[in-house]
Amino acid sequence: MMEIEASAIELLARVRQKAPLIHNITNFVVMNSSANILLAIGASPVMAHCQAEVEEMTSMSSALVLNIGTIQEDWLDSMICAAKTANSVGIPVILDPVGAGATRLRTDAINEIMGKASISVLRGNCSEVLSLGSSGIKTKGVDTSLSLSDQTVEAARQMAVDKKCVIAISGEEDCITDGHQVFRVRNGQPLMTRVTGSGCGLTAVTAAFCAVAENSLALATAAAFGYYGLCGDLAVKTSDKPGSFHVAFIDQLYSTGDEEIREHLKIKEVC
Amino acid sequence: MMEIEASAIELLARVRQKAPLIHNITNFVVMNSSANILLAIGASPVMAHCQAEVEEMTSMSSALVLNIGTIQEDWLDSMICAAKTANSVGIPVILDPVGAGATRLRTDAINEIMGKASISVLRGNCSEVLSLGSSGIKTKGVDTSLSLSDQTVEAARQMAVDKKCVIAISGEEDCITDGHQVFRVRNGQPLMTRVTGSGCGLTAVTAAFCAVAENSLALATAAAFGYYGLCGDLAVKTSDKPGSFHVAFIDQLYSTGDEEIREHLKIKEVC
Amino acid sequence: MMEIEASAIELLARVRQKAPLIHNITNFVVMNSSANILLAIGASPVMAHCQAEVEEMTSMSSALVLNIGTIQEDWLDSMICAAKTANSVGIPVILDPVGAGATRLRTDAINEIMGKASISVLRGNCSEVLSLGSSGIKTKGVDTSLSLSDQTVEAARQMAVDKKCVIAISGEEDCITDGHQVFRVRNGQPLMTRVTGSGCGLTAVTAAFCAVAENSLALATAAAFGYYGLCGDLAVKTSDKPGSFHVAFIDQLYSTGDEEIREHLKIKEVC
Numbered sequence: 095m096m097e098i099e100a101s102a103i104e105l106l107a108r109v110r111q112k113a114p115l116i117h118n119i120t121n122f123v124v125m126n127s128s129a130n131i132l133l134a135i136g137a138s139p140v141m142a143h144c145q146a147e148v149e150e151m152t153s154m155s156s157a158l159v160l161n162i163g164t165i166q167e168d169w170l171d172s173m174i175c176a177a178k179t180a181n182s183v184g185i186p187v188i189l190d191p192v193g194a195g196a197t198r199l200r201t202d203a204i205n206e207i208m209g210k211a212s213i214s215v216l217r218g219n220c221s222e223v224l225s226l227g228s229s230g231i232k233t234k235g236v237d238t239s240l241s242l243s244d245q246t247v248e249a250a251r252q253m254a255v256d257k258k259c260v261i262a263i264s265g266e267e268d269c270i271t272d273g274h275q276v277f278r279v280r281n282g283q284p285l286m287t288r289v290t291g292s293g294c295g296l297t298a299v300t301a302a303f304c305a306v307a308e309n310s311l312a313l314a315t316a317a318a319f320g321y322y323g324l325c326g327d328l329a330v331k332t333s334d335k336p337g338s339f340h341v342a343f344i345d346q347l348y349s350t351g352d353e354e355i356r357e358h359l360k361i362k363e364v365c
Numbered sequence: 366m367m368e369i370e371a372s373a374i375e376l377l378a379r380v381r382q383k384a385p386l387i388h389n390i391t392n393f394v395v396m397n398s399s400a401n402i403l404l405a406i407g408a409s410p411v412m413a414h415c416q417a418e419v420e421e422m423t424s425m426s427s428a429l430v431l432n433i434g435t436i437q438e439d440w441l442d443s444m445i446c447a448a449k450t451a452n453s454v455g456i457p458v459i460l461d462p463v464g465a466g467a468t469r470l471r472t473d474a475i476n477e478i479m480g481k482a483s484i485s486v487l488r489g490n491c492s493e494v495l496s497l498g499s500s501g502i503k504t505k506g507v508d509t510s511l512s513l514s515d516q517t518v519e520a521a522r523q524m525a526v527d528k529k530c531v532i533a534i535s536g537e538e539d540c541i542t543d544g545h546q547v548f549r550v551r552n553g554q555p556l557m558t559r560v561t562g563s564g565c566g567l568t569a570v571t572a573a574f575c576a577v578a579e580n581s582l583a584l585a586t587a588a589a590f591g592y593y594g595l596c597g598d599l600a601v602k603t604s605d606k607p608g609s610f611h612v613a614f615i616d617q618l619y620s621t622g623d624e625e626i627r628e629h630l631k632i633k634e635v636c
Numbered sequence: 637m638m639e640i641e642a643s644a645i646e647l648l649a650r651v652r653q654k655a656p657l658i659h660n661i662t663n664f665v666v667m668n669s670s671a672n673i674l675l676a677i678g679a680s681p682v683m684a685h686c687q688a689e690v691e692e693m694t695s696m697s698s699a700l701v702l703n704i705g706t707i708q709e710d711w712l713d714s715m716i717c718a719a720k721t722a723n724s725v726g727i728p729v730i731l732d733p734v735g736a737g738a739t740r741l742r743t744d745a746i747n748e749i750m751g752k753a754s755i756s757v758l759r760g761n762c763s764e765v766l767s768l769g770s771s772g773i774k775t776k777g778v779d780t781s782l783s784l785s786d787q788t789v790e791a792a793r794q795m796a797v798d799k800k801c802v803i804a805i806s807g808e809e810d811c812i813t814d815g816h817q818v819f820r821v822r823n824g825q826p827l828m829t830r831v832t833g834s835g836c837g838l839t840a841v842t843a844a845f846c847a848v849a850e851n852s853l854a855l856a857t858a859a860a861f862g863y864y865g866l867c868g869d870l871a872v873k874t875s876d877k878p879g880s881f882h883v884a885f886i887d888q889l890y891s892t893g894d895e896e897i898r899e900h901l902k903i904k905e906v907c
Binding site: 121122123124126127163164165166167193196197198199200287288289290291333335336337338340341 | 393396397400401404405410411412413414415417418421422425611612613614615616619620
């Protein structure tokens with residue numbers, strides 16, 4: 095347990111010290127909020143989607159975020175190009191399957207990306223992620239109401255093995271697994287679902303933690319989830335309404351330190 | 366009078382309970398703020414503009430928002446496709462003619478959409494809306510300085526009859542009419558015009574109210590205008606400066622309840 | 637010195653009184669924040685990028701902002717078209733070379749724009765701007781770490797002469813020059829770099845000040861830099877964390893007045 099907290103503290107310190115460049119090819123809704131979230135934790139965001147520059151941009155970055163929230167065909171091409179570049183230069187690729195399962199375009203987009211490049215972490219809510227496995231659950235837009243059962247955890251673990259990546263499912267309780275390690279995270283607040291881009295922001299923060307990770311990406315992802323949720327836990331003490339909560343949340347991402355992590359991180363390795 | 370307030374309370378309760386999925390094909394400037402506004406009132410926003418998925422996305426939604434604020438040709442095609450789908454599945458279409466009258470592209474876009482599909486509510490400021498009728502007023506970007514005269518109300522009423530939709534004009538005083546009923550709404554604050562996307566957010570909220578309406582869309586639109594303006598009236602008590610006002614406004618959209626509606630809603634049916 | 641402050645006060649008063657329409661063709665990340673920043677100072681923003689309408693939109697505007705932050709080929713065509721229109725109707729063009737030097741696409745885009753149209757002000761950070769001159773510095777995304785040396789000032793001055801425009805470099809200390817006049821500005825806070833779009837917002841504010849300037853655009857640019865930085869100086873007294881700082885900053889852009897300008901503006905003409 096103490097080890098997880100020490101890792102989270104170490105990873106956050108490295109993000110703040112190294113300011114890793116995170117290349118985002120993401121949706122129009124959250125570009126601004128994801129950039130602010132990355133800046134708040136100390137990372138350097140860059141958004142670039144034009145195929146003519148993604149290779150160059152990815153090559154100088156420390157992690158790549160792909161998010162299909164407002165996908166269109168030419169952006170998908172750029173994502174695949176960027177992902178292949180990321181693979182060749184050896185930086186992590188974090189994929190957010192926004193709305194997968196809701197439309198064929200989105201499900202196909204994720205399958206095409208994962209078929210053509212190696213993904214390090216797949217980060218979504220339960221219905222999005224599981225719709226990409228064998229269970230084929232139908233999602234309603236970007237929401238989820240599935241809770242984290244043992245079956246879900248097992249499905250995630252199996253999927254991590256099959257797809258050779260970290261599977262990271264957000265929900266009331268989060269589940270992160272690379273097929274071997276499984277982490278459960280209990281930080282975070284329901285109010286975060288009332289602020290757009292909360293999930294996408296977590297994907298970006300996961301990329302920043304993975305960018306500076308030296309070994310287990312599952313652990314780095316769990317640390318990112320725990321830290322992000324913890325900042326929500328602290329922000330809700332300032333406000334329980336979404337406008338002022340979001341402002342307080344950005345402030346917490348910037349200022350939350352070692353002591354809060356040591357005392358309030360709720361990450362458990364379960365197997 | 367009491368009837369209008371009861372309707373507003375009932376519609377808001379239904380939005381919060383049903384969390385209707387609102388499909389937005391809207392402009393780049395307000396995607397984030399419209400999503401947050403919809404989440405704050407309890408609705409579920411989804412943004413999707415790619416022609417390959419709009420049919421599927423609209424089909425699973427409870428209302429469609431079309432907003433031409435940063436229109437380009439392929440997006441217009443998607444809007445028309447989505448509007449036709451909305452017509453066929455029987456959900457309301459709320460159209461925001463941002464900048465109509467300012468450029469030919471925008472005026473033509475609105476006329477093309479309205480020529481090819483049925484629109485439920487046309488929501489804009491006075492100059493935008495009236496530029497689409499016979500009066501042909503020239504607008505300056507997205508602003509308006511026209512006030513709500515009896516002539517304007519009569520022009521709106523006639524336009525509602527001609528175009529077979531609810532005409533909803535925002536201004537210092539708002540006017541909503543389906544050609545038969547006419548509502549005037551006096552809630553709202555001038556400061557809202559100093560926050561980008563205030564009008565577009567109102568269009569989105571109108572869609573959420575219409576999504577759960579059982580009969581008159583004119584009444585549902587008036588209720589949306591009243592509630593939205595009322596939240597502005599309450600937020601300005603927290604701050605009279607645009608940055609903190611906007612935060613307080615989102616908080617109010619989330620928390621304003623029956624009692625405030627009963628006491629402070631300023632909607633009048635005038636004929 | 638008193639003259640500079642009087643000019644800043646006069647220009648701000650004119651922006652607030654005339655509400656000049658500022659046409660922005662800018663990046664997806666900052667469209668919302670740039671619009672809010674322009675509204676806060678009293679200007680009227682419009683975002684429009686479709687080639688079918690940029691001529692019309694630029695023709696009715698008082699200044700044009702071009703920002704290549706998330707550039708793609710068709711947007712570049714629109715920018716060139718808009719810039720030519722701006723030249724023909726005689727309004728200032730403010731160009732923000734986001735990420736110039738980082739990728740070939742961006743460097744080429746700026747060179748193409750500047751080759752085909754006259755630019756009034758080139759506003760960026762040190763590495764972006766100098767990468768476009770003879771020194772060829774390589775930038776890391778949108779960040780800079782270069783400080784304002786005498787060599788930098790001289791390079792900027794020479795560049796202003798070569799390119800026949802105002803060169804405006806943001807940093808801990810800013811440098812604005814048209815090749816003849818050189819201004820140094822010491823307002824502004826490091827925390828501004830932790831809020832996305834701070835630089836792009838400054839470009840927009842520069843456009844608003846230039847839109848109402850009667851003579852020296854270098855002076856108008858320096859006044860914009862000073863006012864913008866001053867609002868940051870005042871906002872940091874409200875909060876030293878990025879979420880609430882940004883809210884306070886928007887409030888300051890709206891409310892900061894003559895007295896604060898007279899007392900706290902830190903602009904020096906150095907030659």
